[in-house]
Amino acid sequence: MPSVKVRLKTCEQSYEVKVDSGLLSGLGTEVRACLGPDARRAAIISNRAVFNLYGKAATQSLESADFKVTPWLIGDGERYKTLRTLNQTLDFLTASYFERNDAVIALGGGVVGDLAGFAAATYQRGITFVQVPTTLLAQIDASVGGKTGVNTPAGKNLVGAFHQPSAVLIDTNTLATLPRRELTAGWCEAIKHGAVGSRKLFDQTCSFLRSSSKGLVMRHAQNESTKTKPYDTRLNQLIAAHCRFKASIVAHDEREDIGRNDLYSRKILNFGHTTAHALESVTQYRRFRHGEAVGYGMLVAGEMSKKLGMIANAELELLREAVRLCGPLPRANDLSIAEIMRRLTRDKKSVSGKIKWVLLERIGRARIVDDSAIEPKVLRESLRAGLRQS
Numbered sequence: 001m002p003s004v005k006v007r008l009k010t011c012e013q014s015y016e017v018k019v020d021s022g023l024l025s026g027l028g029t030e031v032r033a034c035l036g037p038d039a040r041r042a043a044i045i046s047n048r049a050v051f052n053l054y055g056k057a058a059t060q061s062l063e064s065a066d067f068k069v070t071p072w073l074i075g076d077g078e079r080y081k082t083l084r085t086l087n088q089t090l091d092f093l094t095a096s097y098f099e100r101n102d103a104v105i106a107l108g109g110g111v112v113g114d115l116a117g118f119a120a121a122t123y124q125r126g127i128t129f130v131q132v133p134t135t136l137l138a139q140i141d142a143s144v145g146g147k148t149g150v151n152t153p154a155g156k157n158l159v160g161a162f163h164q165p166s167a168v169l170i171d172t173n174t175l176a177t178l179p180r181r182e183l184t185a186g187w188c189e190a191i192k193h194g195a196v197g198s199r200k201l202f203d204q205t206c207s208f209l210r211s212s213s214k215g216l217v218m219r220h221a222q223n224e225s226t227k228t229k230p231y232d233t234r235l236n237q238l239i240a241a242h243c244r245f246k247a248s249i250v251a252h253d254e255r256e257d258i259g260r261n262d263l264y265s266r267k268i269l270n271f272g273h274t275t276a277h278a279l280e281s282v283t284q285y286r287r288f289r290h291g292e293a294v295g296y297g298m299l300v301a302g303e304m305s306k307k308l309g310m311i312a313n314a315e316l317e318l319l320r321e322a323v324r325l326c327g328p329l330p331r332a333n334d335l336s337i338a339e340i341m342r343r344l345t346r347d348k349k350s351v352s353g354k355i356k357w358v359l360l361e362r363i364g365r366a367r368i369v370d371d372s373a374i375e376p377k378v379l380r381e382s383l384r385a386g387l388r389q390s
């Protein structure tokens with residue numbers, strides 16, 4: 001089974017990310033092995049949709065490893081990643097008498113993982129938690145790295161904590177039920193990893209998507225019977241490679257040091273995100289899944305890189321093809337460029353009033369550029385060109 005070790009300088013404990021098809025049935029054994037014999041109880045934090053699909057298997061497996069299991073279901077979607085839900089979750093843990101050596105199991109996508117992780121970070125000043133991510137985005141990105149938190153009315157992820165999981169267990173079979181748009185969103189984030197940091201990972205991801213573009217993304221959303229062993233093996237290896245990449249970035253910059261602009265800075269993972277946040281904001285978070293907006297954001301950043309003479313056209317073409325391979329994106333060419341430019345200046349990633357753009361020198365090599373180096377005309381034309389494509 002592919003596995004990835006996450007090692008952190010500031011944290012005594014390192015942890016393992018395990019990737020396999022069908023891992024859910026061995027969840028109890030895995031959690032027992034990483035928590036030791038003293039842990040008695042497990043709170044599965046999930047939402048109804050995911051719990052209906054995978055709650056029974058997770059519960060049975062944990063019970064067979066002698067855990068007393070109590071589920072706690074939160075609402076489905078970003079709008080439930082709030083302080084209110086956190087409060088309710090902490091009340092549940094308190095009322096159920098969870099103790100410091102008990103565990104929280106986050107079963108779901110990034111919303112569940114971020115919220116459950118934050119609850120685990122704050123309950124009794126921090127209890128153990130294990131991530132069991134069930135979306136592609138959470139499997140390759142959100143579950144690794146220890147960022148937890150909630151949104152507030154002022155913005156996304158504004159309140160949170162760094163709290164590393166004790167283990168991340170990825171059952172890739174859970175992707176079989178994931179809606180197609182969620183897969184597209186996850187693949188866009190996967191392309192981002194390769195584009196900013198690893199040509200090899202970029203090629204591996206594109207080759208996987210290309211070879212299966214007539215089957216995989218669709219087939220995956222259909223049913224189990226059409227899956228094949230080689231397909232599973234390649235998918236598992238690919239997801240593990242993405243976790244390895246994320247772990248390497250996290251190991252170098254665990255807490256996203258604000259002063260860093262180098263190639264191992266966690267900031268490079270914001271590639272495509274500056275425009276993505278503006279697109280999500282001008283459409284009131286209704287039109288795009290976050291990863292879909294990142295797809296456009298990468299295209300815009302690619303256009304900017306070309307206009308600034310940083311990237312060759314052939315490399316940009318590879319990026320365009322990669323985004324196409326992820327799946328269709330909702331239309332964006334009807335949006336007001338002036339409005340998007342206004343929102344961009346409000347991006348929360350701006351530091352000291354300046355936006356740090358993550359651009360590309362080539363596929364696999366990012367460069368962080370201050371917005372003072374970018375003329376409004378370049379930005380406007382890049383937006384126009386990037387949002388035309390999909």
Ligand SMILES: NC(=O)c1ccc[n+]([C@@H]2O[C@H](COP(=O)([O-])OP(=O)(O)OC[C@H]3O[C@@H](n4cnc5c(N)ncnc54)[C@H](O)[C@@H]3O)[C@@H](O)[C@H]2O)c1
Binds near residue numbers: 053076143
């Ligand atoms: N902590 C981090 O480092 C980090 C990184 C990236 C994103 N995030 C956060 O992740 C969140 C987005 O995560 P997401 O894209 O996973 O969205 P999500 O958690 O909202 O899940 C998307 C949808 O898929 C459903 N779902 C989940 N697994 C399923 C399955 N196997 N089958 C069928 N349906 C399933 C969910 O119920 C939900 O409706 C955002 O809040 C974002 O801020 C965190």
